[in-house]
Amino acid sequence: MSAPQLPELQRWVLTVMTTPGGVDAGIARAQALHGLSAAQVVATGYGPPPRLRLDIYAQGYLLRLLECLRADFPTLRNTMGEGLFDLFARAYLLHHPSRSTTLFDLGAGFVPFLRSTRPAGYSEPGFDLALDLAALERARTESIRARGVEGESAAQLDPLLLLGGAPLRVAVPESVRLLHLSYPLIPLLEAVARGETQPPIPPARPTWIIIARSHYRVSMHELEPWQWALLNHAQQGAGPLYSGVLAAAEAVGEGVDLLLSRLALWLPLAVALGYLTVAPLASEGSGERPGHLHGPAAWPA
C-alpha cells in the first residue's frame, strides 16, 4: 500500500474531528471512509496513545464552535435552557459546519436553521419566542460590526426645512437592522445582560424594533409601525423621503399629512440615533454618486 498523501490525511483527521458522538465514532467513520486506522495515521511510541491525542482535537472542535454560538446568543440560551440550546447548536454545527474564515459568520445561519426545524403546521408560542430571540441577538451582533455613519460630520437637521417642503433624500445605514417580532424582547435581553437568570418572559405583542448604531454605541428601540414602515422602505434603497412617507401611510392606514407632521418631530432624533441619513435630493445631481448610502458629509447651512 502506498503512503497516504496530504489530502487523504487531512480528510481523515477532519472526519475524526467533526463526526458526532465522540472520538471513537470519529475514528471508526474515518477508517470506514478513508481506509486508515488511527495507528496508521498518528505516530505512536511516545506519550499518550493516538485516541487520546485525536480526542483533544475532536473535543476542541466542538467546544470552540459551541462557545462561539453561546456567546452570540446569550438570551436565547438562557431562555431555552443550556441543554436544549446546546442540542440545537450541535445539530446546527453538524449540518452547517463553518465554511468561513471568520467565526463572526458562524451564527449567521443559526436563525434560518432554527426556523427550518419547525415541523409543518406546528404552532407553539415557545418556538416563536426562540426564533424572535435568535433573530434579535444575531441582528445586534451584525450591527456592531457593520458600516455605520460614524466618521461623517453630524447632519444638523432643521425641522422647518422639512415642513417647508424641501425635497429630501433618505438612506438607511448598513448598521441598522429592522425586525418585526411577536414579542417585546428588549427588556429580556437587557435583563440577561445584567446577569438575571430568570427574567420574566413578556406576553406576546406585535413589536417593531430597530437596532442602530451611533457614535459606535449599538442601541435597540421599539418603533411605532409607521416609523418602521418608513425605514423599511428606505432600507430597500435610498430614495426621496416623500415616497417613504407614502409607503408608510399605506402600510399603516394613516393620512400622509398626519405622518408628515409626526415626522417633523421625529426625524431629527432618528438622524441623531443613526437610524437614517438625510440629504437634499438635489445633491445627487452635483457629483454625488447615485445610490450612495450615506449622503453627503455635512448638511448644508
Next chain:
Amino acid sequence: MSSVTAPRLGLPNLGYGVGLRNCHLQHIMEHGAQVDWFEIISENFIGNYGWSRYVLDSLAERMPIVMHGVSLSLGSSDPLDFHYLGQLKGLASAVAPAWISDHLCWTGVAGINSHDLLPLPLNEESFNHVARRLKVVQEYLERPLLIENPSSYLTFSQSTIPEWEFLGALTRETGCGLLLDVNNVYVSAHNHGFDAEHYIRAIPADRVVQLHIAGPTDYGDYLIDTHDHPVPARVWELYALAQELTGGVSTLLEWDANIPDYPNLLAELDKARQVLAGRRPQVPVAQATAGTPLSNPIDFQLNEPHVRAATP
C-alpha cells in the same frame, strides 16, 4: 536584497507588545496603550467597521501594529483562498502593519474550516506544498510573511522531518521570517518528547522576527496551549535563550482566555523585561482543574462590547 542577510529580515525590533483584545479597548482608550506595539487577530478586523475597528485605526496612527492571522490554512490541500487573501491585503493597506504572520498549519479541508490550527505531516510532499503556496501568498501580499510554529497534540506516522528543520528549510526556500512561539515549543516538546532547547538552537536565529510567550495548562499526560495562565518558569528560560540567540527581537504576550484586566496583563509583560535583566520568575505550570481543554484559543467576538458605555 539586504533583507536576505540582515537579522530579522531587516525588520525592526518593536520591543514589548500584547495582543489587542476587545475587553481591554475601553481601558486603552482611557489610559493609553502603555506597550510598544499591538498584535491583532486579522480576522477580527476584516469586514469590521465598528468600535473595535475605530480603536485599531486610532492606535495604528501612533504605534506599530502587527497582523496575526488564523485562517490562511497554508498547509491545506484545498486551493488557496484568494477572497480571504484579498481581504487580508485590504486590511494591510488600511492598517500598514509592521508585518503579517500566520501559522505552519492547516485549518480545514473540503471547504470546511475547523477554526483550529491543525498540525501537518512533515515530509517532502508537505514541504513542497507549503513552500509553493507560501511563495504565492508572499508574492500576492508583496511582503515576506512570518510563519509561527503551532502547538500540537499529535504527530503523523508519515512525518520524516523534525519541525525545526522543516521551518529552517522553509525560510531558506521562501525567504519567509519566523514567529517563534517559545510556549508552543515547550508544549509540543512535552507532548512529543523532543528537547525544546535543541529545537530553539536549531532554528535559524537570524530569521526570527518575533517571539510569542504564553501560559499553557498541564493535563497530566500532555500540555495544552490554553493561553489562560501566567507564563511558567520553563517558558521564561526558553524565552531568554531565544532572545540571546537572536540578539533581540519583538516580544508578544498572548492571553486569550480568563483574560486579566489590562494592568495585570502589563505586569505579566513586564516579567519579560525582568527576564532579560537576568531574573527568572518562578511560576509553575498551571494544573488543569475541571472542564474540557480548549487548544489554540482564538479571540473572536466573545466579549465584543455590545454596548460601549453604560450611559449615552
